[in-house]
Amino acid sequence: MLSISPTYMLYYVPLIIAIALVFGATRHENTQLVLQHAWQTGRWITGFMAVIFVVFLFLSWMT
Amino acid sequence: MASEENNTIAVDGEIVDLRNRPLAALLAWLIPGAGHFYQGRQTKAFIFLVCILSTWILGFALGGSHVVYSSWEPGDKRWHFYLQGGAGLVALPAYLQGRRMNQETDLGETNSDYEPLWGGLMAPPFRPVMESEADEVAAWYAEHGAGYEMGTWYTVIAGLLNILVIYDAYGGPLAVPISGRKRDPEEEPQETEEPAAS
Numbered sequence: 285m286l287s288i289s290p291t292y293m294l295y296y297v298p299l300i301i302a303i304a305l306v307f308g309a310t311r312h313e314n315t316q317l318v319l320q321h322a323w324q325t326g327r328w329i330t331g332f333m334a335v336i337f338v339v340f341l342f343l344s345w346m347t
Numbered sequence: 348m349a350s351e352e353n354n355t356i357a358v359d360g361e362i363v364d365l366r367n368r369p370l371a372a373l374l375a376w377l378i379p380g381a382g383h384f385y386q387g388r389q390t391k392a393f394i395f396l397v398c399i400l401s402t403w404i405l406g407f408a409l410g411g412s413h414v415v416y417s418s419w420e421p422g423d424k425r426w427h428f429y430l431q432g433g434a435g436l437v438a439l440p441a442y443l444q445g446r447r448m449n450q451e452t453d454l455g456e457t458n459s460d461y462e463p464l465w466g467g468l469m470a471p472p473f474r475p476v477m478e479s480e481a482d483e484v485a486a487w488y489a490e491h492g493a494g495y496e497m498g499t500w501y502t503v504i505a506g507l508l509n510i511l512v513i514y515d516a517y518g519g520p521l522a523v524p525i526s527g528r529k530r531d532p533e534e535e536p537q538e539t540e541e542p543a544a545s
Contacts, residue, residue: 292493295497298401298402298405299402299501299504301398302398302399302401302402302504302505302508303504303508305394305398306394306395306398306399306508306511306512307511309391309394309395309515310511310512310514310515310520310521311520311521311522311523312358312359312520313358313359313361313363313388313391313520314359314360314361315390317359318390318391318394321523
């Protein structure tokens with residue numbers, strides 16, 4: 285089903301943490317709001333990638 | 348940003364003095380978080396320093412320290428370097444090595460007696476580099492596999508993130524898009540029935 289090793293997914297973890305925190309911190313000064321924004325950004329990007337993953341999975345199942 | 352007076356802005360109910368904004372932006376580019384540290388925004392400075400530098404260094408290590416180099420030769424136009432350079436001083440050795448390599452290259456071929464500085468840290472590959480040929484870049488790819496590709500993207504993303512940080516040091520936090528704001532029910536005006544006219 286997956287042509288790559290699932291361990292490659294680990295590349296995603298440090299990247300999403302860094303991106304979410306920098307996105308949050310460049311939009312707020314209050315630390316609590318920074319963390320809230322980072323959490324929302326991380327959730328949004330993860331959800332978006334999950335949708336793309338499901339679409340590709342469906343396409344590969346169709347072919 | 349509720350108000351702006353000279354270099355002082357109000358964000359999230361906090362007053363922030365941006366001090367000398369061009370200097371803060373320059374510092375933010377040279378070392379991620381340094382501009383914010385100069386402005387007294389220590390928490391954000393720490394977040395930027397750790398997040399951006401660790402992403403950059405992790406990518407650099409994943410690619411076997413060959414993912415960051417400066418080259419604009421036929422067959423090896425390393426455009427990624429312009430984005431990796433967004434992280435500032437950490438990419439400076441690549442710039443110096445690239446300049447030195449250009450001086451040591453004649454008619455697209457590196458002089459045979461050329462020795463890169465610092466054991467080849469961030470040095471461009473020996474020239475010529477040709478696509479689909481067994482040159483030095485092909486050897487790096489073969490040695491590090493997906494790590495070379497991921498390392499390149501990690502360092503590129505770290506450089507791009509620092510551009511946001513430079514903006515934040517210069518002008519304060521970016522505005523949260525209106526469409527992204529959630530309604531706070533406490534802020535909404537209460538609808539009350541008007542008393543009947545007597």
